[in-house]
Amino acid sequence: MTEKSATVHWEGQGKKGLGKISTETGALTNYPYGFGSRFEDDRNGTNPEEILGAAHAACFTMAFSFACDKAGLATAEIDTKAGVRLSKQGDGFVIDRISLTLQATVPGIDEAKFQEIAAAAKANCPLSKALAGVAEITLQATLK
Structure with a gap:
């Protein structure tokens, strides 16, 4: 069996907040995401x-x-x-x-x-x- 993990840190409220995603392997390290990268056309983050x-x-x-x-x-x-x-x-x-x-x-x-x-x-x-x-x-x- 294998288990992998990822973590998220979020600061701020709702649409103005910003999260950072990290994966156990380091493939993503504090990679940003938020309202703009999820619902708008902000290409500076993921979702x-x-x-x-x-x-x-x-x-x-x-x-x-x-x-x-x-x-x-x-x-x-x-x-x-x-x-x-x-x-x-x-x-x-x-x-x-x-x-x-x-x-x-x-x-x-x-x-x-x-x-x-x-x-x-x-x-x-x-x-x-x-x-x-x-x-x-x-x-x-x-x-x-």
Whole structure:
């Protein structure tokens, strides 16, 4: 078993507050986020949805590569994008859609097997399972 951690420090009130995110590995160290980077076009910080998308794309990509290995197929190159939509719901917000877009080069695979492995990786990666409460998780997979 493995357990990873992240910490957040927040100062200030509501829209005027500013947080700093740090990860155990140091990949993020006091990285800023706040109202502007979450709900406006402030590119000086990150936001929870962007971090969630990165995590889901990374997890799915590894699951796809491992599933190809298990099928005796070596992945040459994989590119994955995850779009995470935050929508207003009543007085709050909800993540109601995550769209995964996969482009991969897998020598020796046919389209049907590629789609089968991609769909299984989407269903079985730990982040997809953890995000089962999201109303819609889509996958568009393209074999290069």
